[in-house]
Amino acid sequence: xxxxxxxxxxxxxxxxxxxxxxxxxxxxxxxxxxxxxxxxxxxxxxxxxxxxxxxxxxxxxxxxxxxxxxxxxxxxxxxxxxxxxxxxxxxxxxxxxxxxxxxxxxxxxxxxxxxxxxxxxxxxxxxxxxxxxxxxxxxxxxxxxxxxxxxxxxxxxxxxxxxxxxxxxxxxxxxxxxxxxxxxxxxxxxxxxxxxx
Amino acid sequence: xxxxxxxxxxxxxxxxxxxxxxxxxxxxxxxxxxxxxxxxxxxxxxxxxxxxxxxxxxxxxxxxxxxxxxxxxxxxxxxxxxxxxxxxxxxxxxxxxxxxxxxxxxxxxxxxxxxxxxxxxxxxxxxxxxxxxxxxxxxxxxxxxxxxxxxxxxxxxxxxxxxxxxxxxx
Numbered sequence: 203x204x205x206x207x208x209x210x211x212x213x214x215x216x217x218x219x220x221x222x223x224x225x226x227x228x229x230x231x232x233x234x235x236x237x238x239x240x241x242x243x244x245x246x247x248x249x250x251x252x253x254x255x256x257x258x259x260x261x262x263x264x265x266x267x268x269x270x271x272x273x274x275x276x277x278x279x280x281x282x283x284x285x286x287x288x289x290x291x292x293x294x295x296x297x298x299x300x301x302x303x304x305x306x307x308x309x310x311x312x313x314x315x316x317x318x319x320x321x322x323x324x325x326x327x328x329x330x331x332x333x334x335x336x337x338x339x340x341x342x343x344x345x346x347x348x349x350x351x352x353x354x355x356x357x358x359x360x361x362x363x364x365x366x367x368x369x370x371x372x373x374x375x376x377x378x379x380x381x382x383x384x385x386x387x388x389x390x391x392x393x394x395x396x397x398x399x
Numbered sequence: 400x401x402x403x404x405x406x407x408x409x410x411x412x413x414x415x416x417x418x419x420x421x422x423x424x425x426x427x428x429x430x431x432x433x434x435x436x437x438x439x440x441x442x443x444x445x446x447x448x449x450x451x452x453x454x455x456x457x458x459x460x461x462x463x464x465x466x467x468x469x470x471x472x473x474x475x476x477x478x479x480x481x482x483x484x485x486x487x488x489x490x491x492x493x494x495x496x497x498x499x500x501x502x503x504x505x506x507x508x509x510x511x512x513x514x515x516x517x518x519x520x521x522x523x524x525x526x527x528x529x530x531x532x533x534x535x536x537x538x539x540x541x542x543x544x545x546x547x548x549x550x551x552x553x554x555x556x557x558x559x560x561x562x563x564x565x566x567x568x569x
Contacts, residue, residue: 232452237443237449240443244442245439250444254448257452261456262459265460266475270480316437335438339435354436358436359440386432386433389432393432393435
């Protein structure tokens with residue numbers, strides 16, 4: 203049987219220092235991963251204030267639990283799992299409250315191939331403004347179930363492979379693919395007019 | 400020779416016996432959806448937010464420490480430990496129930512007088528006339544002992560250690 207060697211965790215030295223009580227090392231980890239984790243939580247909640255509060259909770263929990271982190275996975279996978287679980291728990295509690303507050307859109311979107319194609323003047327149906335697109339995308343995402351939204355966020359938006367998602371969610375790769383398929387099918391209905399002809 | 404029947408354009412995502420199949424046509428549509436959804440990557444917080452996040456985190460850590468919610472932290476640690484230990488939800492639930500029971504018992508434990516310090520013990524006060532009303536006041540005509548009879552060698556003084564020390568008069 204062939205055992206694949208796992209890539210060494212680049213955060214390992216910082217984690218080791220943080221475990222010994224070096225708070226600056228933990229700060230470095232916070233700075234390094236805030237942006238990516240923000241994307242995950244924001245795309246699952248569609249609310250900036252909730253994202254901010256949750257992110258604070260996530261890092262506080264990670265700090266308290268750091269001593270028990272054994273390094274079986276990378277630090278990023280570990281804290282990402284904490285984030286997904288905490289966000290899903292939060293969404294279960296929030297359930298009835300539809301609270302959307304949209305973040306600014308990075309101006310780089312204007313250079314994106316897909317965005318240019320979509321907003322092409324040649325097709326008046328697909329002529330959209332960024333704010334309209336943003337609103338529609340968020341509305342469409344909020345129509346998905348929490349589990350489906352989590353998979354779409356991790357796979358489509360954050361570009362995480364199926365295998366990694368299955369590890370984080372504790373489900374099989376097949377379940378991840380299946381959720382992704384049904385989520386996409388649902389999204390098709392909401393975003394029909396944005397799709398390519 | 401058996402004529403081969405055209406195979407439907409399906410791909411199976413999971414085990415074919417258990418999973419619905421997905422038509423290839425739908426997959427191309429899915430790619431469109433994936434591309435549109437991927438545009439959400441551009442939705443990001445401002446630079447100022449990311450810069451201020453660490454300061455907010457520090458402030459929050461400090462306030463949590465000051466609030467001293469040690470019980471909630473302990474409970475959270477125990478719950479996380481139980482999860483890490485590999486126990487199922489039942490185990491976690493049972494453990495949490497035990498902890499709650501113990502906590503309630505500790506909080507509402509009835510206080511027993513024996514635990515009180517001697518200083519806090521209720522003292523039964525008895526006035527002389529209550530203890531022996533007939534001896535409270537001298538009886539008319541009764542001869543009282545002269546103090547020097549009681550203390551023939553002088554005044555008695557009790558030291559801090561409780562021993563009796565005599566001070567002689569010269």
